[in-house]
Amino acid sequence: MRTLGGISLASILAIAxxxxxTAEQAPPQVEKTQQRFTxxxxxxxxxNFPILGDTTKQLAETVDRMSDGRLKITIDSSNKxxxxxxxxxxxxAGQYDIGHSASYYWKGKDPNTLFFTTMPFGMTAPEQYAWxxxxxxxELMEEAYARHGVLSFxxxxxxxxxxxxxxxxxxxxxxxxxxxxxxxxxAGEILAKLGxxxxxxxxxxxxxxxxxxxxxxxxxxxxxxxxxxxxxKIAPYYYTGWHEPASELQFLINRRxxxxxPSDLQEILRVAMxxxxxxxxxRSYHENAVAWAMIQSEYPNVQVxxxxxxxxxxxxxxxxxxxxxxxxxxxxxxxxxxxxARYLAKARxxxxxxxxxxxxxxxx
Amino acid sequence: MRTLGGISLASILAIAxxxxxTAEQAPPQVEKTQQRFTxxxxxxxxxNFPILGDTTKQLAETVDRMSDGRLKITIDSSNKxxxxxxxxxxxxAGQYDIGHSASYYWKGKDPNTLFFTTMPFGMTAPEQYAWxxxxxxxELMEEAYARHGVLSFxxxxxxxxxxxxxxxxxxxxxxxxxxxxxxxxxAGEILAKLGxxxxxxxxxxxxxxxxxxxxxxxxxxxxxxxxxxxxxKIAPYYYTGWHEPASELQFLINRRxxxxxPSDLQEILRVAMxxxxxxxxxRSYHENAVAWAMIQSEYPNVQVxxxxxxxxxxxxxxxxxxxxxxxxxxxxxxxxxxxxARYLAKARxxxxxxxxxxxxxxxx
Numbered sequence: 001m002r003t004l005g006g007i008s009l010a011s012i013l014a015i016a017x018x019x020x021x022t023a024e025q026a027p028p029q030v031e032k033t034q035q036r037f038t039x040x041x042x043x044x045x046x047x048n049f050p051i052l053g054d055t056t057k058q059l060a061e062t063v064d065r066m067s068d069g070r071l072k073i074t075i076d077s078s079n080k081x082x083x084x085x086x087x088x089x090x091x092x093a094g095q096y097d098i099g100h101s102a103s104y105y106w107k108g109k110d111p112n113t114l115f116f117t118t119m120p121f122g123m124t125a126p127e128q129y130a131w132x133x134x135x136x137x138x139e140l141m142e143e144a145y146a147r148h149g150v151l152s153f154x155x156x157x158x159x160x161x162x163x164x165x166x167x168x169x170x171x172x173x174x175x176x177x178x179x180x181x182x183x184x185x186x187a188g189e190i191l192a193k194l195g196x197x198x199x200x201x202x203x204x205x206x207x208x209x210x211x212x213x214x215x216x217x218x219x220x221x222x223x224x225x226x227x228x229x230x231x232x233k234i235a236p237y238y239y240t241g242w243h244e245p246a247s248e249l250q251f252l253i254n255r256r257x258x259x260x261x262p263s264d265l266q267e268i269l270r271v272a273m274x275x276x277x278x279x280x281x282x283r284s285y286h287e288n289a290v291a292w293a294m295i296q297s298e299y300p301n302v303q304v305x306x307x308x309x310x311x312x313x314x315x316x317x318x319x320x321x322x323x324x325x326x327x328x329x330x331x332x333x334x335x336x337x338x339x340x341a342r343y344l345a346k347a348r349x350x351x352x353x354x355x356x357x358x359x360x361x362x363x364x
Numbered sequence: 365m366r367t368l369g370g371i372s373l374a375s376i377l378a379i380a381x382x383x384x385x386t387a388e389q390a391p392p393q394v395e396k397t398q399q400r401f402t403x404x405x406x407x408x409x410x411x412n413f414p415i416l417g418d419t420t421k422q423l424a425e426t427v428d429r430m431s432d433g434r435l436k437i438t439i440d441s442s443n444k445x446x447x448x449x450x451x452x453x454x455x456x457a458g459q460y461d462i463g464h465s466a467s468y469y470w471k472g473k474d475p476n477t478l479f480f481t482t483m484p485f486g487m488t489a490p491e492q493y494a495w496x497x498x499x500x501x502x503e504l505m506e507e508a509y510a511r512h513g514v515l516s517f518x519x520x521x522x523x524x525x526x527x528x529x530x531x532x533x534x535x536x537x538x539x540x541x542x543x544x545x546x547x548x549x550x551a552g553e554i555l556a557k558l559g560x561x562x563x564x565x566x567x568x569x570x571x572x573x574x575x576x577x578x579x580x581x582x583x584x585x586x587x588x589x590x591x592x593x594x595x596x597k598i599a600p601y602y603y604t605g606w607h608e609p610a611s612e613l614q615f616l617i618n619r620r621x622x623x624x625x626p627s628d629l630q631e632i633l634r635v636a637m638x639x640x641x642x643x644x645x646x647r648s649y650h651e652n653a654v655a656w657a658m659i660q661s662e663y664p665n666v667q668v669x670x671x672x673x674x675x676x677x678x679x680x681x682x683x684x685x686x687x688x689x690x691x692x693x694x695x696x697x698x699x700x701x702x703x704x705a706r707y708l709a710k711a712r713x714x715x716x717x718x719x720x721x722x723x724x725x726x727x728x
Contacts, residue, residue, distance in 0.1 A: 062635050066430060068628035121726065124719050126490065126523070126649050133643065134650035159490070160718035222718070240721035264432035268632070271426050271639050278642040279497065285490050286498035289707075289714040296713065304717050306725050343653075349660065350653040351723065353668050354524035354586070355488050357604035359720045361670050362485065 037265065038072040039097040039257060044084045044105070047077040051224060051287055052249065055156045055280045056100050059251075062272045071265045073098065088113070088252060092148045097257035100155055103141075103250045104185055111326055112144040115336045116152070118161075118247040120187055120319045122340065125157045125246040125281055126355075127347040132248070135343045140336050141250075151258055153273045155249035156280025159288060163239030163307065164219035165210065165231040170239070170307055173314045182206060182218035186322070187243035193318040203229075210234055219243070223295060224287030232299050240306045242315060249280070401625060402436040403461040408448045408469070411441040415588060415648055416613065419520045420464050423615075423640045430632045435625070437462065452477070452616060456512045461621035464519055467505075467614045468549055475690055476508040479700045480516070482525075482611040484551055484683045486704065489521045489610040489645055490719075491711040496612070499707045504700050505614075515622055517637045519613035520644025523652060527603030527671065528583030529574065529595040534603070534671055537678045546570060546582035550686070551607035557682040567593075574598055583607070587659060588651030596663050604670045606679060613644070 041060070045053045060073040076096070078084040087099035088106050107114035116137075123131060131137040132154050145152040164183065170176065177195040181188075188198035201209050201218075209215045211234050218235075220226045232238070251273045258266065295302055307315070327334040405424070409417045424437040440460070442448040451463035452470050471478035480501075487495060495501040496518050509516040528547065534540065541559040545552075552562035565573050565582075573579045575598050582599075584590045596602070615637045622630065659666055671679070691698040 062631065065631040066628060066635060068626075124722070126645070127653075129646040130649040130653065133646050160722055162718070223714070238717075240717055240725065242722065242725065245719075245722055262432075264430060267426065267429040271430060271635055275635050275639040275642070278639070281490070282493040282497050285494035285711065285714070288718070289491075289494065289711040292714045292717070293710045304721075306721050312725055346657045347649065347653040350587070350649070350656045353602075353604055353656070354526070354652070355609075356720065356723045357668075357670050358488070358524055358606065358609055359715065360724070361604065361606065361676055 034070070035262070036070050036072070037261060038074060041073050041075045041098040041100060042081045042083070042087055042090050042096040043075060043077055043099070044087055044101040045077060047079055049077070050228070051158070051280060051284055052100075052156065053077070054283060055249070055276050058279060059272050059276045062275065063268055066268045066272065067265055071261070071268060088148065088150065091150055091252045091254050094254050094256065097254050099250075099252040101250060101252070102247065103152075107186070110144070110148070111330060112147075112332050112336065114186065114326070115333070115340060116141045116144070116248065116250060118244045119323075119340065120190060120243040121316055122245055123344050123347060124351065125159055125248075127344065127351060128157075128246045128248060129154070129278075129281075130347060131340065131343045135347075136339055137343075140332075140339060144332060144336070145252065149255045151253040151255060153251040153253075153270070154277045155251040155273065156277040157249070157284060158221055158244075158247045159281060159284045160222070160241050161244035161247055162219070162222050162226065163241050163243070164217055165226070165235035166217040166237040166239055166305075167210070167213075167235050168216065169237055169305060170311060172308065173311055176311070179217060180215045182209070182215050183243075187219065189322060190243070190315055190318045193321070194314055207231065207234070222284070222288045223291035224284060227291040227295055232295050232302050236301055236303055237305050238302055240304065242307065242312065249277070251277075398434070399626070400434050400436070401629065402438060403621060405437050405439045405462040405464060406445045406447070406451055406454050406460040407439060407441055407464040408451055408466065409441060409464075411443055413441070414592070415522070415644060415651055416464075416520065417441070418647060419613070419640050419644045422643060423636050426636045426639065427632055430636065431629055435629045435632060452512065452514065455514055455616045455618050458618050458620065461618050463614075463616040465614060465616070466611065467516075471550070474508070474512070475694055476511075476696045476700065478550065478690070479697070479704060480505045480508070480612065480614060482608045483687075483704065484554060484607040485680055486609055487708050487711060488715065489523055489612075491708065491715060492521075492610045492612060493518070493642075493645075494711060495704065495707045499711075500703055501707075504696075504703060508696060508700070509616065513619045515617040515619060517615040517617070517634070518641045519615040519637065520641040521613070521648060522585055522608075522611040523645060523648045524586070524605050525608035525611055526583070526586050526590065527605050527607070528581055529590070529599035530581040530601040530603055530669075531574070531577075531599050532580065533601055533669060534675060536672065537675055540675070543581060544579045546573070546579055547607075551583065553686060554607070554679055554682045557685070558678055571595065571598070586648070586652045587655035588648060591655040591659055596659050596666050600665055600667055601669050602666055604668065606671065606676060613641070615641075 041056060043056050056075050060075060063071050063073055083090060085105045087101035090096045091099040102117045103113045104117040141152045173194055179196040180199055181196055182201050183191060183198050192198055199215055206218055207230055210218055220229060323337055327337045405420060407420050420439050424439060427435050427437055447454060449469045451465035454460045455463040466481045467477045468481040505516050537558055543560040544563055545560055546565050547555060547562050548564060556562055563579055570582055571594055574582055584593060687701055691701045
């Protein structure tokens with residue numbers, strides 16, 4: 001299924017219109033609108049992965065229906081392309097036309113891509129969508145990915161991710177010392193600065209590692225995906241989130257693949273991605289609500305905890321220090337960090353007097 | 365521009381393909397895909413109304429581009445059709461193909477339509493989108509509108525609406541006695557039960573009415589639209605919201621107009637409406653954040669207040685009583701009310717441990 005380099009639009013067929021003698025006789029406009037395209041998509045997720053994988057399926061289906069079959073998208077999951085965290089490279093090289101992944105997976109390769117998934121202590125999903133589409137976020141993301149010859153689009157939000165499953169309570173920064181926790185990426189670096197021992201463990205071994213005390217805690221996603229892993233059966237404390245308040249996936253598109261599409265199919269693809277991304281946020285919300293209700297009713301011993309103020313403060317300090325290093329290392333990183341900080345300050349004062357005030361007023 | 369009754373697809377043109385002798389020689393499939401359609405849309409808002417009116421413009425533009433000009437939408441604002449609160453009737457009668465309005469405007473005509481905009485003490489926007497698309501909400505809305513021969517779709521969210529501008533503080537239920545407040549609809553009925561005097565005043569006279577003490581308070585929307593009205597210059601107290609936590613507009617489509625579209629254009633229209641609706645939520649968030657930052661910096665005397673617990677409790681009690689009356693009066697109303705209550709209970713426990721816990725953990 002994989003094309004190796006070069007033009008990767010798999011099949012461009014000029015369909016002769018029935019009723020016309022030959023396609024060549026039709027003027028360019030008509031011929032163009034009848035061309036059929038197949039784009040190959042590589043996703044980070046395995047086959048039939050819930051929520052995240054539903055997003056690429058929805059994209060393929062809506063694009064097919066809107067284009068009356070002129071634009072097809074074939075999906076290769078990670079079992080096929082074997083490169084779950086190398087989606088940017090696959091799209092950049094033209095081996096795939098489209099990628100569906102999370103931008104922060106290749107921060108080691110290009111630090112500027114780190115900021116477009118989510119940031120610790122960063123924006124919530126509604127704040128971040130406002131930033132992406134009306135606050136300059138998408139333009140900065142486009143600038144970062146243009147250097148790779150790749151177009152980028154928001155690709156779906158998981159909503160606020162939970163802080164993870166812990167076998168013991170965390171009451172102070174001292175309790176983090178030597179804590180063996182599975183937590184990847186930037187959040188792991190923050191916890192390492194505070195004395196914890198972030199460990200990477202393949203997802204299939206996580207349950208056993210937690211059960212056998214190989215690790216003391218682990219971060220996964222949220223109830224909608226966590227409950228399928230069964231962690232609630234062996235870890236009594238479920239900590240609220242701080243490190244991924246609004247993880248947004250990305251659609252990446254090879255520029256040559258994009259440029260070969262007629263403008264109507266480009267627009268169909270653009271709007272379908274936009275709707276699929278937003279839908280993933282609603283779907284995540286739904287799945288989290290349903291799964292959390294289920295966990296609460298079937299496992300009443302599970303207790304929700306929020307890290308104490310002193311721990312939150314220490315995490316924020318470590319986060320600020322790490323972010324400063326990124327800002328100093330690259331001018332575009334600084335620009336993105338500044339844009340996010342300015343926007344967050346503005347959006348959060350609105351959140352405070354709208355949803356947050358509303359929710360809190362009903363708790364009294 | 366207005367067609368009176370009957371088939372309201374304004375112009376159905378079978379375009380003969382260049383290169384073909386006649387359109388009649390082309391098989392039905394090809395002829396269909398080349399047909400051009402113009403749908404007439406009536407919106408509640410005046411011309412160039414911010415945010416809400418941007419949504420219909422966006423819809424028309426994206427549909428045009430995705431269909432390569434085969435589907436056009438012309439927009440009549442309220443100055444044209446003169447029936448801002450009669451959009452359902454215009455679409456039902458086929459005078460317009462599409463309407464853009466808020467479902468609760470015709471609760472007097474059909475109480476079942478009340479519930480699809482927002483409800484006092486109801487769901488936030490992320491909770492409500494999850495209910496609409498994954499929790500059965502859209503199906504109930506479709507059932508309510510099918511009785512009118514009309515299709516219905518979510519049409520954009522304003523986000524949490526503010527409780528309004530007050531010249532005096534509200535410290536108890538007694539302070540509501542005789543309070544002259546501009547607040548329409550269901551929220552007005554709740555306040556009337558608590559002794560307030562809801563008054564309806566045309567929007568153009570609101571500023572003067574508040575300035576001259578003809579009214580003591582008024583509810584409008586949120587900072588993004590309120591600041592254009594100037595209320596912050598004459599009312600020092602800005603109360604947080606309780607009555608419209610997530611006002612969702614609706615797109616209504618005449619069934620005959622819809623049925624005449626080929627399936628690809630139906631899908632283009634459906635996905636464009638979905639994206640435009642979500643985008644309105646992000647745009648509202650942005651406009652509110654920007655306007656609130658501006659009000660805060662230029663009018664530091666404006667003070668945000670939340671109604672005290674006793675007032676919130678009295679409002680909730682009055683709201684529950686009114687809702688019960690609706691549930692008793694109509695079986696479909698009861699079904700919708702039950703669905704919303706069940707979903708809210710589930711979604712809110714998730715909100716509590718995700719965004720709410722996250723936001724509150726940063727306030728300490």
